[in-house]
Amino acid sequence: MNEQLSWKVGGQQGEGIESTGEIFSTTLNRMGYHLYSYRHFSSRIKGGHTNNNVRISTKEVRAVSDNTNILVAFDQQTIDVNSHELVAGGIILADSKFKPEKDEDLDVQLISIPFTATAKELGSQLMKNMVAIGASARLMNLELQPFKDMIYTMFIKKGQEIVDSNHEALLQGYQLMDDEMDTITGDFEMLPSDSDPRLFLIGNDAISFGALNAGVRFMAAYPITPASEIMEYMINHLPKVGGTVIQTEDEIAAVTMAIGSNYAGARSFTSSAGPGLSLMMESIGLSGMTETPLVIVDTMRGGPSTGLPTKQEQSDLMQMIYGTHGDIPKIVLAPSDVEDAFYTTIEAFNLAEYYQVPVIMLSDLQMSLGKQSSAPFDMSRVEINRGKTITEDIEGQDDEYFERYSDEEDGISPRPIPGIKGGIHHVTGVEHSPAGTPNEGPENRQIQMDKRMRKLKDFTMEEPFKARGGVESELLILSFLSVNGVANEAAERIDADITTINLKQIHPFPIDALRPYLDGAKEILVIEQNYSAQLQSVLKMNYHGHDRIRSHVKYDGTPFKPNEIEAHINSILKIKEVM
Amino acid sequence: MATFKDFRNNIKPNWCPGCGDFSVQAAIQKACAANGLEPDELAVITGIGCSGRLSGYIKSYGFHATHGRSLPVAQGVKMANDDLTVIASGGDGDGFAIGMGHTVHALKRNIDITYIVMDNQVYGLTKGQTSPSSDKGFVTKTSPDGSKETPIQPIKTAMASGATFVAQSVSSDIKQLTAIIQQAMDHKGFSFINVFSPCVTYNKVNTYDWFKENLIPVEDIEDYDHTDAQSAMQNIMAHEGMLKGIIYHDEEAKSYQEHIDGYLDQPLVKKEMTIENDTFNELMAEFR
Structure with a gap:
């Protein structure tokens, strides 16, 4: 019996591959397994190879698996593209419709099952995915009842007849696999789960639900991969709490509309990816200069230009930190995992309003779209802090302009x-006086610039990073976003003093909090998914021990696998032994 | 009740003496007072250019945004607080060049704000370059041989974009302009007013006298019906956009906000920010 298995389903885009993976994994989550999934897809609606990989475990998993145990194939291409990833003795469950063949050199088993033919006999070939799920359930020796319950909830709206035929497809798939069980070797059975209730969601959902809980009541956005799910969630759910979403003509309209509504006092945000963020740069400066709270979610994908729109990368980092002309105070955050994305999103809105600055909430494609298990969110941890926002009439201010930009000790x-009565003031992107009227005088300029920049001078959030391991280490690994899970898992596999840091506060760089770990490490390794080692550069700008800082990057569009990082760590530790 | 003087502050505009923008400023102040507004119920959102400075010259909440972006900021303000009266304003460069995408979409979206363009057919603040509404042949620093492009006809673009309120006037006719702004603010939906506001420094062609001679009041056109879009468009084309008055007014159209269930019950800024326990659990259950 296995503590964990990796299951993958593949076929042509638009063929129901996604929903096959979805039904299978959602059911397993309800059974109490920990899951981590990865979708391979392209920028087209129909056609092209797509696959959905689900890692199933009895313990927490936050990374894709090193390889695949079970491959469900709806076409030959799926076998050709993916079978090399199978473990020795791994198994392919293929639709007999396309007369599947495998590479004879590979040590894998091929079982041909009539997915499509069975579904057709039951009335619709759409149900071929249920046949495949039934077969998978038998192979892994999973109970059928949870799958039947899942089918019921999914299809009862379409009528009992549809439910019944899908149940039958599931059952026949199970039976067809049962008939093959004597012919296969190896163990594909899962250990029982702990049955604890867990959420199963994509990072974009966690961010969206966080925004809803942060008091967001307005969103303006323009569709883009891999951010669109955020606006779609908000469109479907904001009305439940009295809010609304506008789909704008472009990203510039999206961000400036969000600035307008934040200025007017309704918590608002926008979400996009690299190309959209590039368009928003000037407006981020407007938010910084006018001290208007603003939250932007940047779900990073492969750049530059259109780049790899459906692939994993973390290459927007430098632009998010330094983008916009001129100097502004800005916060850049990176949730450590999907659960943390919920809480960090709420914090992002509080920080934006408290400090009256733009806050960029980073995500990457794998965190945004990779569906994974998470502990349920704790409502008692939701807090809203509006800082110095005034929402009630101010007495005795009737005839004067309110000093919106008064020079305060904390800069806020x-x-x-x-x-509101008594609050009239002017706001402008031009350098301005305390009352907000344009003022380009040198003395005023210096006072206002100092005031703005002072707001974040000593800023460190409550938890700027999550550390696993001690202050002293053989090797200190720094990573952010979806690479965290892979780095943590790789470090755990190696018997050495390795500390991993999952960085949450990217900018301002939390160097004071990090320094003890950096000083206490014999070697420092920064792992990230971009060509130019952007996070490593940021670290080097802030920390002097350059001779101990190493880098490991990947920019081929696919997420890191734990064994890739494990091998890299081992090579570093070995080099050190030799020296 | 506030008078137009209550919408004044003590800041001296940096416009050239004789600039058309002074009268637009006065007309807005008069219209606001005549409509019974208080300064704290008004938000004036502007773009960049000479006219963009307007937000600082009217005593009200004001937001001077970036070049071309007054409209999305203004729409955001209105969406957040429907109790506010929102005026967006800027020049022809702001609204018909860098911000044209937003102008067309604001027209089709129909959020209940008023957009006043001070159209002087030239770039003033950058000291005299050709603008999207400059006439063909107009000579400037960036068109020394005369502009080669066809000028934008703002009211024609507005009609083509699905506008529900379109008006055009000239800043010298402050009485008509005030009346138009009043009606525009009363209109439920997006109201667009193109105001020819002569630049006395960089445009020696399209002067106050030139407009007096060339603009045709719609009242002078026989059977002009400003509720009839087809007739409005025909007249715009017949007179090359040189009309004056309320060009088109669809009194039946619903604003964007009216299409959102429950939106008008209470402005978003006044809505509860925390979520009820039951709602939280119900929404979280969707992730199981």
Whole structure:
């Protein structure tokens, strides 16, 4: 029996591959297994190879698996493209419709099952995925009832007849596999799960639900991969709490509309990916200069230009830190995992309003779209902090302009929202006086610039990073976003003093909090998914021990696998032994 | 009740003496007072250019945004607080060059704000370059041989974009302009006013006198019906956009906000920010 298995389903895009993976994995989550999934897809609607990989475990998993145990193939291409990833003795369950063949040199088993033919006999070839799920369930010796329950909830709206035929497809798949069990070798059975209730969601859902809980009541956005799920979630769910979403003409409209509504006092945001963020740069400066709170979610994908729109990368980092002309205070955050994405999103909105600055919430494609298990969210941890926002009439201010940009010790001035009595003030992207009127005088300029930049001078969030391991280490590994899970798993596999840091506060760089770990490490390794080692550069700008800082990057569009990082760590530790 | 003086502050505009923008400023102040507004109920959102400075010259909440972006900021303000009266304003460069995408989409979206363009057919603040509404042959620093492009006709673009309120006037006719702004603010939906606001420094062709001679009041056109889009468009084309008055007004159209269930019950800024326990659990259950 196995503690974990990796199951993959593949076929042509638009053929129901995604829903096959979805039904299978959602059921397993409900059974209490920990899951981590990865979708391979292209920028086209129909056609082209697509696959959905689900890692199933009895313990927490936050990374794709090193290889595949079970491959479900709806076409020959799926076998050709993916069978090399199978473990020795791994198994391919293929639709007999396309007369499947495997590479004879590979040590894998091929079982041909009439997925399509069975489904057709039952009335619709759409149900071929249920046949495949039934076969998979038998192979892994899983109970059928949870799958039947899942089918019921999914299809009862379409009528009992549809439910019944899907149940039958599931059962026949199970039976067809049962008939083959004598012919296969190896163990594909899962250990029982702990049956604890867990969420199963993509990072974009966690971010969206976080935004809803942070008090967001307005969103303006433009569709883009891999961010669109956020606006789609908000479109479907904001009305439940009285809010609304506008799909704008472009990303510039999206971000400036969000600035307008934040200025007017309604918590608002936008979400996009690299190309959209490039368009938003000038407006991020407007938010910084006018001290208007703003949250932007950047779900990174492969760049530059259109780049790899459906592939994993972390290459927007430098632009997110340094983008926009001129100097502004800005916060850049990176949730450590999908569960943390919920809480960090809420924090992003609080920080934006408290410090009156733009906050960029980073994600990457694998965190945004990879569906994974998470502990349920804790509502008691949800807090809303509006800082110096004034939402009630101010007495005795009737004839004067309110000093919206008064020079305060902490740099944060009171912020009346438009519509209240006594709060009238002017806001401009031009350098301005305390009352917000344009003022380009050198003395005023210096006071206002100092005031703005002072807001984040000593800023460190409550948990700027998550550390696993001690302050002293043989090797300290720094990573962010979806690479965290892979780095953590790789480090755990190796018997050495390795500390991993999952960085959450990217900018301002939390060097003071990090320094003890950096000083205590014999070697420092920064692992990230971009060509130019952007996070490593940021570290080097902030920390002097350059001779101990190493880098490991990947920019081929696919997520790191734990064994890739494991091998790299081993090579570093070996080099050290030799020296 | 506030008078137009309550919409004044003590800041002296940096416009050239004789600039058309002074009268637009006065017309807005008069229209706001005449419509019974208080300064704290008004938000003026502007772009960049000479006219963009307007937000600082009217006593009200004001937001001077980036070049071409007054409209999305203004729409965001209105969406957040429907109780506010929102005026967006800027020049022809702001609205018909860098911001044209937003102009067309604001027209088709129909959020209940008023957009006043001060159209002087030239770039003033950058000291005299050709603008999207400059006439063909217009000579500037960037068109020394005369502009080679066909000028934008703002009211024609507005009609083609599905506008529900379109008006055009000239800044010298402050009485008509005030009346138009009043009606525009009362209109439920997006109201677009193109105001020819002569640049006395960089445009020696399209002067106050030139507009007096060339603009045709719609009242002078026989059977002009400003509720009839087809007739409005025909007249715009017949007179090359040189009309003056309320060009088109669809009094039946619903604003964007009216299409959102429950939106008008309470402005978003006044809505509860925390989520009920039951709602939280119900929404979280969707992730199981």
